[in-house]
Amino acid sequence: MGSLEALIIQIQGLSSSAGDISRLHVILKQSEDSLRAESTRLSAVLNELDPSTHSLGYLYILEACTSAPISKEQATTLVPYIARFISYCVPEQIGVVPDKFISVCKRLKDQVLLLGTPIRGVAPMLTAVRKLQHSSEHLTTLHPEFLLLCLLAKCYKTGLSILEDDISEVDQPRDLFLYCYYGGMICVGQKRFRKALELLHNVVTAPMSTINAIAVEAYKKYIMVSLIHHGQFSTSLPKYTSSVAQRLLKNYCQPYIELATSYSTGKIAELEAYVQTNREQFESDNNSGLVKQVVSSIYKRNIQRLTQTYLTLSLQDIANTVQLNSPKEAEMHVLQMIQDGEIFATINQKDGMVRFLEDPEQYKTCEMIEHIDSSIQRMMALSRKLTTIDEQISCDPLYLAKAGRERQRFDFDDFDTVPQK
C-alpha cells in the first residue's frame, strides 16, 4: 500500500525538469514489477495524476494496469483513460520510453476491437502517431495500427491524411509492409488507384529474404489494381525486386495471373466466365469486390479504345462493340466516364450519336502552370535529397568497410591528378 502512494508522490514531485524525469525513469523502472502485482488497484490511482504534466508516470501506471488480460467491462472504463492520456501527454516525456507508449497504444487498439467500435480508436491513434514520430518522414510501428483501425472503421479519408506524407525512415520492415498494404487498401477504398498501385508496388518490390504473406496478398491486389488503373498487367517485376519475390510470387497468385491474361484478350464474356468459375477462390481471399471492379473496368477500357479510332459513333454501335445489352446502358457508361474525366465526349440524344473529342487541356492556364511549377519544385527537392543521401552513404563507415573489402585497395583513379597550370 505504502509503496504505491510513495510512488505517486514521487511522480508528482519529479515531473518538471529533464533531470527529474530521468531520475523518475530509474525509479519507475525499479518498481515496474510491484506495479504489475497491484494492477487491479491502479485505475483508481490514475485520477490523482495529470496526464499532461505527469506523462511518464501516467504511462507506466497505464501500461501496468493494461498488462493483464482485460474483460469487456474493464475495457469500457479503460478506453477513455487511454484516449485522454494520448491526447494530453507530452511528447518529450513519452520519448523516453517509446516501447511502453507503443504497447499502450496497441492495447487501446485491442480494446476498441474487443468492444467492436474501431472508430473510437481512430482519432487517439492518429494523435499517438503524430506524437511518436520525430519527423513526418518517420514510419512508426503505430502507422499500420492506425491504418488498420481506419480500414475497420471505414474512415478512409482520415487514413489518407497520413498516407500523403513521404516516408523514408523505417524502424521495422514489417511496419513498412503492413503500412503499404493497408495503405493500398485504403486508397483502393477511395478509388485513388495510382497511389494504391504505388504503395502495393512498394510491398512487392521491397527487399526480402523470404517470401511473406503480406507480400503475397499485396501482389494479388497489385495485379487487380493494375488492371483497373492501366488496363494491363505485366508479370515481369522490375529487376531490383528480390529474387524470392520474382521466383515465388507468381506461384501463389495463379488465379489472379490468369485473370489478367483473360482480361488482356478484351473479351468480356470470357472474363466473366472465368470470374464465375473462380468465384469461390476470389471470395475466400476477400477480393471479390476488387474482382467486380476489374470486370466493370473492362467496359471502360473498351470504350476508351473506341475514342482512339472514332470521331463519332452511335450508341447502338458502342453497345454492340463493347457488348452491352442496350444503347441505354452504353449511354450510362459513356456519361459516367465523361463525368469522371476518363474520356472527352458529347452525347447527342436526338440521333443517339456520341462525339469523341480530343483532350481539351491546352496547357495554357494559370493552374496548369502552377501545377507544373510545383512539380518542378518537388523534383528539385527530391534530387537534392538524393544527393545528400548519396553523400551520407558514401561517408558511412559501414558501407565503406564493405565496399573497401570488395575491391582493390587503391584504384589509379582514386588519386587526384595534380591540376596542370
Added chain:
Amino acid sequence: MEPEDSPSRPLIDEIHSNGDIEGPSRSKRPIIRSGEQLDVEAYASLYQGRTKIMRLLFIADHCEGNPGMRLEALRMAYEEIKKGENTQLFREVVQKIDPKMGLNYGMDSAWCEMVDRRAEQKKEKLENELNAYRTNLIKESIRMGYNDFGDFYYAHGALGDAFKSYVRTRDYCTTSKHIIHMCMSAILVSIEMGQFTHVTNYVGKAEQSSEALDPITASKLRCAAGLAHLEAKKYKLAARKFLEAGPELASHYNEVIASQDVATYGGLCALASFDRTELKHKVIDNDNFRNFLELVPEVRELINDFYSSHYASCLDYLGNLKANLLLDIHLHDHVESLYDQIRNKALIQYTHPFVSVDLRMMANAFKTSIAGLEKELEALITDNQIQARIDSHNKILYARHADQRNATFQRVLQTGSEFDRDVRSMLLRANLIKHEYNLRASRKL
C-alpha cells in the same frame, strides 16, 4: 474529299475512276481474264519430273467441288508416273482414281512388278560398283557412285535416302563444280521433302563456292532461297530473292519452279511487303523482272494498278487469281496472309495523302460495304498503321495530326511523376536494406 496538296480536277476524276471499272482509262486497258478454271494441261506442261506429279496430285487433292479437274489432274499424273519408276506413288494414285474411269487407268501390277524387279537388280549393281570403287579408293568414282545412288533413290521416291546419298558425295568432291552439283541435288530433294532449312543451308554453301557461278545456277539458287523464305513467311526476303533471279532461268529449273511462278511469287511478295518507292524501284523499273512479269500479264497488271492506285481493278485481278493460287503447291498456305497484307497496304496507301476521306467512295473503290470497311480501318487504326479517326455518323475518315506541344507537356508531367515515384520507392528500399544491414551488423557484435 479534299486532297491535301493539289486539289486539281484531273486528280479528283482519277480518284473517282477508282470506283467504276468502266471509267475512261479502263476502256483502253481491258482486264485480262485468266481462265476461270485452271488449264491443268497447260499448267502441267510448265514442269517436269517429280514436281509435275506432285503438283498434279496437289491440284487433285485441293480442287474440291470440281471432279472434272480432279480427274484430269489424276489422269495426267498417272501417265507421268508411268514414264518414271516410282511404284509407291503409282499405287497411291491408282487408289485415288475412281474405278469408273475405265480400264486404262486401273492397277497395272505387271508394270509394278517389272519396275520393282528391275530396281532390285539396279540397286544390287550399284552397290557392287560402289563397293568396288571404295576398295580401289578412287575418289571421283566413289562420288559418281553415291551420286548414282542418289539419282536412283530419287527416281524411286525414297527422298530421305536420296538426300543422304547426295550429301555423302560431299567428302569426295574435288572441284567447286562438284560441290555445286552436290548442293543443287540436295536442294532439289529438300524442296521435294519440304525441308526448307536444308534448302537455305545448301544455297548458302553453293554461293560460297570459290568459282563464279554461271548465271543459270545463280538464278536457280535465288529461286530456291526465295522459296525457303516464302515458306518461312519472310515475304520481304523472298521477294528480294525472286526479284534477283535472272531471265536466263527460262525453263532450266522446271523440275522445281517455272518462270511464271517466279513472277507470281515475287510479285505478290513484293506487293505485300515493299513500300511504294521500293516497289517502283525494284519491281516496276526492274528490267530483269519485267521479263518474268511478261509471262504472267495478270500479275504485271495488278502491280501496275496497285502502284497507280487503281485499287478496284487490282483487287479484281487478285480475286480472279486467287482460285488458281490456292492450287499452287508452294503458295497456297500463304495466299490468305499475302492477300491480307496487300489489302491493308492498299487501304493505308489510299488514306495516306488525304486530310479527310469519304468512306462511301472508299468502300466503292475497295468493293466492300461501309460497315466492312469501318471494321478494317478500325483494326488498322488500333494497330497504329493509319493515323486517323472515323466519323461514323457522316461516314468520313479524318486524318489525325498529333499535337506536339500538348504531347510534350503531357510526357513531361508524366515523366516527372514517374521520377518522383521511383525515387521515393528507391529511398525506401535503400532504407530497408540499410536497416537489414545494421541489424546483421549488430547481431554480429
